[in-house]
Amino acid sequence: MPINLMSPDPEQLLPVKGVALGTAEAGIKAPGRKDLLVMSLALGSTIAGVFTRNRFRAAPVLVSLEHLHAKPEVRALVVNTGNANAGTGNEGINRARQTCAALAKLLGCEAQAVLPFSTGVIMEPLPVERIVAGLPHCVAGLRENNWLDAAQAIMTTDTLPKARSRRVSINGAAVTITGIAKGAGMIRPDMATMLGFIASDARVSQPVLQTVVSDAARDSFNCCTVDGDTSTNDAFMLIASGQAQMQEITRIESGEATAYCDAVTEIAQWLAQAIVRDGEGATKFITISVEGGKHGEECSKVAYAIAHSPLVKTALFASDPNLGRILAAIGYAGIGDLDVSKISLYLDDVLVAEKGCRATRYNEADGQKVMRKQEIGIRVLLGRGSAKSRVWTCDLSPEYVKINSEYRT
């Protein structure tokens, strides 16, 4: 059961001028499930992205990077679920290229103007014939008011589609931004999420767009973890179709760029949180804040140590304030000169530990009360400096094990 997350209201999802979406049931996943998405971009669009840092980068990631480096005008994205096309070697790259070529032919553009994305099982051959056979249906159905359909087509173990829109005014011009993303396991993004796509009708130069997508990823998808497994296929793409009536944003230091980045980040944060809220088997949404570090990196280390500890995660699932497990995780996070006698720990507003041990005024009933909530804040003060970091995660339930034991069956 996702935590405080509902299926998006189709009325709330705003079309982005210049960006059309079409889906198909290509038969990669079980019959009756959409598993293929095409996004076509108007001429004059710009695009930027960040990709997984897993050294086993999937074939579509390699081909997307190759196409982006060739600097064509990107005209379309194609996304399949059910198969990651990762660990598939040269044949995998050939099949990703075949997919691009087939779509390019249908759209009348060059193959390099198409970026491929895949998500699903690793190390199995991509069923490229089914994908190619499904593309005409996607292209025939291309329309701007199709975001919910698109969000559904990229789902794997997600229980709900994830999509969000907003309209912002940038220097007087109305700009529309809509984004979609999918989770829900193998989630510990490193410079990107599993798959996230945010489109806007803003006019933004490619270098500015690249900075915005990196900044937004850092403050959103890179703050969330379900199980600590960084995927081979992570990608987060930001599209600016240039259809809004506005001057092109060309300077990252401008007020327009800041306003645009803030709006994109807000959507990205919502989507990143939605991925955690719908994390495999999740029953609780946890925000871990680590403050008072010497630098952000050590704060992140502590936050991720807590977020990845199976013992902390199972205690959260059980609503058991067995909070010594959090201290243990802080202790093994890898800060060599950590002085534990300076550490405080809060559960929401409840002071649990101070000076490295159980706070004198802490009583377990207060901790228990917070642990029963569906949304819990864990706050650690390191007492070493002024840096901080924040991570969103979920608990570990028997359902997670069940989902991942039966993933392919």
Added chain:
Amino acid sequence: MPINLMSPDPEQLLPVKGVALGTAEAGIKAPGRKDLLVMSLALGSTIAGVFTRNRFRAAPVLVSLEHLHAKPEVRALVVNTGNANAGTGNEGINRARQTCAALAKLLGCEAQAVLPFSTGVIMEPLPVERIVAGLPHCVAGLRENNWLDAAQAIMTTDTLPKARSRRVSINGAAVTITGIAKGAGMIRPDMATMLGFIASDARVSQPVLQTVVSDAARDSFNCCTVDGDTSTNDAFMLIASGQAQMQEITRIESGEATAYCDAVTEIAQWLAQAIVRDGEGATKFITISVEGGKHGEECSKVAYAIAHSPLVKTALFASDPNLGRILAAIGYAGIGDLDVSKISLYLDDVLVAEKGCRATRYNEADGQKVMRKQEIGIRVLLGRGSAKSRVWTCDLSPEYVKINSEYRT
């Protein structure tokens, strides 16, 4: 259900001259469960140990280190389960000292000659009155032929006691070595296990003993992980009571020291594997070997990334050869310049992946066959050098979540 592990045969556990053991039900754990152990050492014994590297070191770890640094002749060890006395600040240290003082009084030695050890719940006050009240029963029951009782008294979520003996001939002298250990969660030892005690009647100088315990830990307890959580209380102690008829071993480079180290390491490896075989919720015992690295550290990184991946662990539980998850874990293990096209992956003798992708002659039926086994070898060849590393781990089952959700209830 432990994997290929049985309760030790009391007949096979050999008494170690000079080392007597007594236990009690002190009421720290549920009624009817032994939870307190005293080991007394003959005059002239030497002792050495390695302790957790968790920065939150428990009070008994700090007090044991303090006593060892004071270099008294250690005359006794006292171990309680049910409470870790960790995250308990100065009061925790006072209570560990009170425990030592009470036992010292009973035995007629100084308090610094006693080393305290605790395991159990973190951040709760140590019930020192109950421990002190239980000590006379332990002391009254001290005898050399009491190892099974001792192994039972240090259990927490272990389902079986873990103990092992062997007799070796060192330069013509008969030496007896017996060890005990406990797991079974919060297991990712860093220079030590949860709690392991190995005693021998050998005559060994303290500096040699310290080297032997470090070397043995490196090749045994430090190679095992259940859930990646390094405990606050880990300790592995090696005792030489000096009662065997032999010359003292004083040089680490000698053949005698090597023979002694090999025998201790063999016991330590057996105990470390026993901890994993009885890991919380474990249904499979996995040996992960990573070879062909530039140095041991990077091999360990890869081995632990695989061992800690919830996705790999759940696939192992399900006997599902979803082996792309192993490639993904290798990819995010943190080797920045990893060339994935040089990687091979074996499941037992089955070649699963070569040159970074699915091996042409691999078929899933072969992988399935291995995955169904209770003991599985995962072997990764990195193709970068000649270093290697090995880690023992277990799978992740719904039972693990259940045990750790209900740990305190």
